[in-house]
Amino acid sequence: MTATGGQTRRSGRLRPGELAQASVMAALCAATAIIAVVVPFAAALSLLGTVPMGLLAYRYRLRVLITATVAGGIIAFLIAGMGGFMTVINCAYIGGLTGIVKRRGRGTPTVILASLVAGALFGVAVVAALTVLARLRHLIFESVTANIDGVAAVLARFPDMQGAADRLKSDFATALEYWPYVFFGSSILSIAFVSLVGWWALSRVLGRLLGVPDVHKLESSADSAPVAPVPTTLHDVRFRYPTADHDALGPVSMTVEPGEHLAVTGANGSGKTTLMLVLAGREPTAGSVQRPGAVGLGKPGGTAVIMQHPESQVLGTRVADDVVWGLPPGMSTDVHRLLAEVGLDGMAERDTGGLSGGELQRLAVAAALSREPSLLIADEVTSMVDQDGRDGLMAVLSGLTEHHQMSLVHITHYNDEADSADRTVNLSGNGGAADNTEMVETAAAPKATVNSSHRGHAPVLELTDVSHEYGSGTPWATTALRDITFTVNEGDGLLIHGLNGSGKSTLAWIMAGLAEPTSGTCLLDGAPVSDQVGAVALSFQAARLQLMRSRVDLEIASAAGFSYRDRDRVVDALAMVGLDGGLAKRRIDQLSGGQMRRVVLAGLLARAPRAIILDEPLAGLDAASQRGLLRLLEELRRDAGLTVVVISHDFSGLDDLCPRTLHLENGVLMPASTAAGGMA
Structure with a gap:
């Protein structure tokens, strides 16, 4: 699936990308509003809700902001009542005003004028409502009068302040006789004040956010020509990102022919992802790209992109819903046939939140195929899945050009994946003609070599009967780990492996002290590791996060x-x-x-951490980078006594770094003998 974004604002119904943005931002605003209303003394947090609304107003049409406001308001009303609903409305007003003013290049005078107009309109609405609803008006008068009497009573307790207290009550009683003017004026002043505060705060937030370029964002093309992305010919193409001092890509000359399976390889930083953006429609900074028609990103018969992280492009809550998400009105597809083709037969009603990494990537392939693309680009789609998932994905990808009228461009580091293509383009050298980049070798999963009771030097990490359950006490409780016991010693090198969903990442977070086990203990140097956060370093699987x-x-x-x-x-x-x-x-x-x-x-x-846990450290690295990283870690472990725990489904070259191997299966640590037999 593909995302559309940017600041393109067109008329007509909401597009899938706009609807997705509105949904996400509405949820963020509603969550902020609910916290601000429900949590005592947290009302000031409601200002945070203006940020997502401000971003929507800046980047998209007013219709997108209204959609998000309605959705967020309903959610907040159902959970936090009228207070939550009005908080969302307030956030939408401030954020919308700020975003629209910034988008049009205006400043504070425009905000003041707009807030005065908005305050006047709101004041007229309040006066009209209170004129009709007499009982509500009297109730509000009594409530406010009680508050004023309370303030007056406090003032009267101070020496020589009795007169001021009586004057306060008398003046307020007089003001109530002219209540339409009071409510009208207070509405203007309050809305003007809130608007200026919101403008000041949100302007700074937007300034920071807009200063961060989304350089890898897919952009929909404004080309109105008929969709026809292949054949594509690049001639001396270069690309340089804004503010960069060097080219990220090029010069590259290549052709993508109709119906061919093309592999793109190269070292990290050689421009593979940038090439994907150019093929998907990004204009190069130099050189030329020739196509018979428009790129048609995300359109039927056009270009589809499958990204490295499948979670970023799965939008439907059900598998079947995700396949058809964003299809043009009137376009139908055989969902069950597509799911069967990608190996997800019988899973149409499954919740997407329960799919493994490999299953999510296959779902992304099915969603892309539903548009019957002429060009499919797969960007490192196997780097985050285990060997079983990788084999399944490659079985699907390698046969696409035979069963569909389409071209496939597969960006990869793996030698066996590149070998399955009709042709390979290597981006290691200028012009993409070099062939000196080593590819990543795949290897069989190692056997469990030492059981969990291994003892060597002084223990650093000690896990005893560790179990962890997500959503504990709810109907959605899920057991991730069960009765895990093992020791990591000083200077140890330990590999923990298992299939996607086996509990590896949960175990990593517990060992780093970022999550506490539901039961059992995890100790660092004899004390709970959760009390020593930072002493055990953790490298996340998704480095960008x-x-x-x-x-x-x-x-x-x-x-x-x-x-x-x-x-x-x-x-x-x-x-x-x-x-x-x-x-x-x-x-x-x-x-x-x-x-x-x-x-x-x-x-x-x-x-200088006490130990370091690396969650999928080799994912996305080329062969030379993998080898250099492993050599560095081996030296640190051998010479500096660094304790290293690697959690990975990539096994090639890890023998020297990790002499010990443990195997997780469905949240259970398998004994050495059992794992050895099972993995042989």
Whole structure:
């Protein structure tokens, strides 16, 4: 499936991308509003709800903002009552006003004028409503009068303040005689004040967010020509991202022929993802791209893209719903046939939240095929799934060009995947003609070599009868781990492997102290690891989620706890993971996936952790980067005594780093003998 975005605002019904954005932002605003109403003294948090609404108003049509407001208001009303509903309305008003004013390049005077008009309209509505609803008016008068009497009583307790207290009550009683003017004026003043506060706060947030370029965003083309993306010919194509000082791609000359299966390979940072963007319609900064018609991104018969992280493109709650999400009105597809083709036969009614990584990727393939694309681009789609999932995906992908009238461009690091293509383009050298990049070798899963009671040097991490259940106590409770017991010793190298969904990532979070087990204990140097968060470093499976700063040097310094002005330490940290010091000033969003992973590792190692847990550390890395990273970790383990735990479904080359191997199956740690027999 593909996403449309950007600031394109067209007339007509909501497009799938707009509807998806409205849904997500409505949920965020509603959640903020509910917290602000339900949690005591949290009303100020309602300002956070203006951020998603402001982004919608800035980037999309007014219709998208209205849709999000209606959806968010209904959710908040059902959970938090009228207070939640009015909070969403307020967030939509402030966010919408700010976003629209910013989009049109206006400033504070426009906000003041708009807020005065809005306040006047609101004031007229309030006066009209209270004129008709007399009983409600009297109730409000009595409530406000009681509050004023309370304030007056407090004032009267102070010396010489009795007169002021009597004057307050007298003046308020007089003001109530002119209540239409009071309510009209207070409406204008309150809305103007709230609008200016919201404008000031949200302007700064939007300024920060808009300053972060979404460089890898797919963009829908405005080309109105008939859809015909292949054959595609690139001639001396170069691409440079905004504010970058070098080309991310090129020069590249290549052709994608109708009906061919083309593999694209190359080292991390060689421009593979950038090439995907160009093939999907991004205009190059130099060179030319020739097609017989429009790219048709996401359109029937056009171009479809399957991304590395399937969670980012699965929108339906049911499998069948996701397959047809965003199809044009009147277009039908045989959902069950497509699901059977990708190996998901009989799963149409399954909840997408319960699918494994490999199943999610197959679902993404089915959703792409529902549009009958002429060009399908698969960007590192197997890097986040286990070997079984990878084999299943490749069985599907390798046969697509035989069963469909389409071209397939598959971006990959794996040698066996590239070998299944009709032709390979390597981006390692200028022009994409080099063939000196080694491909990642696949390997069979290792057997469990040592059972969990292994004892060597002093224990660092000790897990005893650890079990974990998500949604404990609810009808949706799911057991992720059960009775896990093992020890990780000083300087140990331990590989924990298992299929997707076996509980590996949950175990990693518990060992890092970021989650507490439902039962059992996880100790670091004899004390609960949850009380020592940070002492065990954890590298996430999705490296981008761990990068919180805008620039490489800021990220490393923040993670390690020193000043980013200490350039020598930043450069040393980068060198430690095989990155050039020149990357220090690079924006995070200008890095490749493999570079992001190594930047995360640089920040973690620079703070000298007691142990380090690497969740799928080899995913997305080319062969040379994998080899360099493993060599670095082996040296740190051997020479510095670093304790390393690797959780991975990639096994090639891990023998020296991880002499010990444990096997997880359905949340249970298998004994050495059982695992050995099962994995042989």
